[in-house]
Amino acid sequence: MIDLTGSVPAPAAPAPDVSRPWPKTVPFARDLAAHGDRVALVTPDGELTYRELADRVTATAARLGPTRRLVLLAGANRADALVTHLAALSAGHPVLLVPGDSESTVRSLTEAYAPDVVARPRADGSWHLDERHPGSAHTLHPDLALLLSTSGSTGSPKLVRLSHANLQANAESIATYLGIDDTDRAATTLPMHYCYGLSVIHSHLVRGAGLVLTERSVSEAAFWEEFRAARGTSLAGVPYTFDLLDRIGFERMELPHLRRVTQAGGRLAPERAAHYARLGLRSGWQFFVMYGQTEATARMAYLPAHLAAERPEAIGVPIPGGSFRLKPVDGHGPDVGELVYSGPNVMLGYAESPADLALGRTVDELHTGDLARRAPDGLYEIVGRRSRFAKILGLRIDPQQVENLLAEHGVPAFCAGDGEALAVAALEGTEDEAGIRRLVADRCGLPVRALRVRVLAELPRLASGKPDYEAVRRLTRPEPSAQPEPPGTDEDLLLLYTEILGRTDVTEDSSFVSLGGDSLCYVEMSLRLEEALGRLPADWHTRTIRELRTQAAAPTEEPRRGVAGALRSWRTRRTLETGIALRAAGIVLIVGSHIQIFDIKGFAHILLGIAGYNFARFQLTDAARRDRVRRLWRSIARIALPSMVWITGAVLLTDFYDPANAVLLNSLISQGNDRFDWAYWFVEALVYFLVVLAALMAVPLLDRLERRYVFGVPLALMALGLVGRYDLLGLASQRPQLSPSVVFWLFALGWAAARATTVRQRALLTAVLLLTVPGLFHDQPLRTTLVIVGLGLLIWVPALPSVGPVNALAGLLASSSLYIYLTHYQVYPYLQNDFPLTALFASLAVGVGYATFVTRAARRVRWL
Known part of the structure; x- marks a missing residue:
């Protein structure tokens, strides 16, 4: 084991073995000393010049040795972690960069990839290199420089393989379109292990600019004290960062040295992007909306600052050196396709096991999984996410579109497909679960049973600030119940209302009338509920499902035994609403009178x-x-x-x-x-x-x-x-x-x-x-x-005494009465002279059949 702390003098680096080819390296990490005495890092412990940073990087590279080894680095916005990262890149050691704040992820990826060196802090905070193999346990491709996860802190073994050329090209491109120069100083507002946060570091180092190295949140007053003291010029944020900025009154802050604010890591609502663009124009700084993926090292597109206020819905144009094409996708028009990116920053490919570390390039262009269009002004716009489509009950649902829908109604939420259900986690204080179910179900055409909604005090996020969709699925799953639900309650009633009313927004707080129930489905609903719950109150149609269930759970009289009990099981004493009884008797008498039976x-x-x-x-x-x-x-x-x-x-x-x-x-x-x-x-x-x-x-x-x-x-x-x-x-x-x-x-x-x-x-x-x-x-x-x-x-x-079988027959006739009335004129004339009773029963049967057809059709056509 080797210890590495800032206080321990570094030994002289061994001379390279000239008998072997020198490994490929990342130029901006290797050439740090070229920037001389410019300030490279501003840390809570003081400043570090590029010359001093280069010395520390050289010393750490020596500790890593001349043999290429896989270095697992627990990422953190601290000098020791950054020095180790740059040392590995400058000496050609591939880095597996993981979240330093997730012990389970460090352990999981250590087990999966058996790194040769693990770099991480001790419990007391001191930096530590755990040298596990003197050489390397792996065959490492010469181009391999960096391994990043796309799944946050889940510990998934699927990693993105990035080359030295990928890192250098992307850093140069970002620095070019943002106009970064050696007078800039960017705060590390995002985690180092997150590709966006890492790209901020790389793009400033490549220009000899400074980094305000901090682990504080933008929500802390101390962060802004550090930022002002360091004369910070750049801030980077994901959508959640801007939520925090809104809360702390960012637009009222005095930040005289701020030059640019950048946004990526997810879609920022266009109106909010436009707001920040206008704020920048008033305050003297530029606002850049950017688009990228880990598979493209970090960035693929940017929206020029002068267009941010007028075209905030666009991701912009490809970064310098990159290009887009639209691949046609079934089910979409000719203007929309999957966005495919080409450029020198496209990854080598994926790794799912240590054996994949020996692979070279397996990917030439990046299929982003995003659906996009190119507007007439040449700007690209994302219109959906192909890979996040979920098939739920036979319907293709785009969770991103659901998130956008909720955002339009002022409900911040994360959505994810989970088998045969759509999981929705929404922010507390905006809308209740019933309202969210109603909105999503109405717009997506999903039955309520296929929606799992939970309102939370905070939306689940990864350390990068991006949505944690696995947590959304987990948090919305119902907890296993120790007691089974009684029949005819809870979910059974929800499904019953959904089935009969053809609505997809049924909740326990719904009632028949609140769901738009009418006389055409009232009869069937009342009879089905009576079967499930027993006798219904006269105002059942205005009571919520919760109230009906509570009433049904109340103690009832013990049923009688013997012959009386047997008779009661066949002939349950009930009541029949007068309106239903009149409709049933009336349609029979109307048809019979037309046939002239009476x-x-x-x-x-x-x-x-x-x-x-x-x-x-x-x-x-x-x-x-x-x-x-x-x-x-x-x-x-x-x-x-x-x-x-x-x-x-x-x-x-x-x-x-x-x-x-x-x-x-x-x-x-x-x-x-x-x-x-x-x-x-x-x-x-x-x-x-x-x-x-x-x-x-x-x-x-x-x-x-x-x-x-x-x-x-x-x-x-x-x-x-x-x-x-x-x-x-x-x-x-x-x-x-x-x-x-x-x-x-x-x-x-x-x-x-x-x-x-x-x-x-x-x-x-x-x-x-x-x-x-x-x-x-x-x-x-x-x-x-x-x-x-x-x-x-x-x-x-209001009601007449009745029995179960009479109720069933009356319910069938009453609910079909309109359709019997419609159809009987085309049935009975052919039978009334010779078979009048047959004409009556045939008329009733045809009407019931047409009622069944119309009801099923109406449930398929949601606006009926």
Whole structure:
């Protein structure tokens, strides 16, 4: 073992063995003395000139010996580590540079590569060289100069092999485009083992400039004291560095010697890049956005400072000596391709084991994995990351794009694919987990179960300040639970809501109405929830999943034993919502009456009242106005589009319908009084009502009025509807009881019934019902009575006693009622004369089938 400290005099270097060829070296490390007495290092212990630095480097090179050996160096922003690094490069010893602050990484790579020398500090802080082999245990290629990891502190054995020529060329190129000269002094704001931080050191040494060698963070006041005292001219940072600068009020600092600020190591949001560019213009320093990868030694592109404010979204142009080309990528247009870089700084290749250290060049150009385009002004722009694409549930997701999306909404986050899930770590204090899930799921089309979101006080980063994506995956994974989840709760309910509503943003704090649930999926949801949780409260649709689960977990009565228990297991006593019962019974009676099995009419008008009732419950939620209107248009589409598709087929294939039916305009431009021309009056009226109300609810004043007078607004609309009921303005069509202007009052009455909370309010609606329904259907007392009774039940009786099997059947019919109504006109005419009952069951079956088809299609098309 050999000790190396600044206080121990160095022995004279042995004469080189002239019988062997002198190894290749890095010129800027070998020629340090050429810069004479210029200040090379400013350290907490004092200054070191280039001549003094060269002497120490020469002495350490002698300690490493004349035989090329692999030197594992624990990187640190301290003089001893830098001297060892330069000594190895000047003498031709390949350096394996690792994070000095990660004991596990040092141990892992020491085991993987069996270095000949390990250079690192002792526990007391003194520098130490551990000489493990007098010669070398490896075959080292003559061009090999440096080994760097691309995976931070993970200890991965995959390393980048860089040559002496790579290091010299990149240092020269960076110094050229930044305009570094021997009067500059750069602070080591980034770790030495990180290629960006190392490139700052190399590019200043190659010009004889000074380095303010410090391990302090830019968030510390002492750092700025050192920087000012050293007359620092350059700062380098990754995006996280600029977060810290924002926090400490960098833009208000007095830094009279600052000349340039550089940024790389990840995408800085364009608006922030532009902000720093403008700040530099005001303060007298230049701001450079740069782009690079370890595989290109450090840098591949830079954005000229004079363009940083106006083109902050670009990475700029290739560095001097380098060039780009765009390789076409499937699924992208001709303007976008994978960015491929060529230049003298492209690595030799990768190493994954000691045997690879003998390899020469295996790579001629660098496929960056980034998707880019070349703008008309010649600047390159990164548009995505090809290699970070994750395939989740069959969808190709770009985590970088998700990070960009969240950043646009003010949510700093790191995202990573992890098998069949997208892991998202977000910064605390910006958005809750539910909001993040909702945003990402909506934009990416992922189900909520494929998202793992965790809000953290600090985002996980590597020592370099770059995102630690492995930590993102680890931190977002759920901890194993000692107790299995009870069936029908937690994830089961989330999946149930996701499945039925076709939404991807379901969380425990979601409710049926908050997710935009409507009457078309209400029935199925209520019945499925009842199966999972037992009896539901009347307001279950407004309760969160968390609340429903908590209720389900509450103690219940012990089930009865024996014959009674057996009967109960088959015939579970439940309740059935009155609205669902009326929809189920009503569609059967409507179809049966059309087939003429019986003559019980009036349910279509009852269903209009139920439609108003459900409109109030599911559309007029506490959501923001825009969300309300958006959900309302979504419901309109779910009614109108399947109806128009089916009716268009009927118009094309039969002679029974006027073309106006296909676009739901028969009620407005009827050309005749044929029975079938008016077959779809109910659908037309419902769509008209919803379209007009969507337009009205979009008006802020009307939206506020409805929220304030929840019962008064529908009552006023019902009064207005009575003008149409009695056709005081002469707007009714040839079939007045089927005219939208005549029947709107029933829709408004149902709306008011949903808002009625007192006996007085319900009594008022009942009185209106008793006074206004008579006379609507001339000489049809049964029909009149049926409408009054049905809507009376809706007003006064929220639920009816029922049993499990009846609920299941009623749920199926009620949820399919719209589609049964649509399709039965094309089914029963062919069977009603000879097989009336068959015609009834066939009509119901076809409608259920069409409902299933539409529901599945709607879940695939997310905006339906």
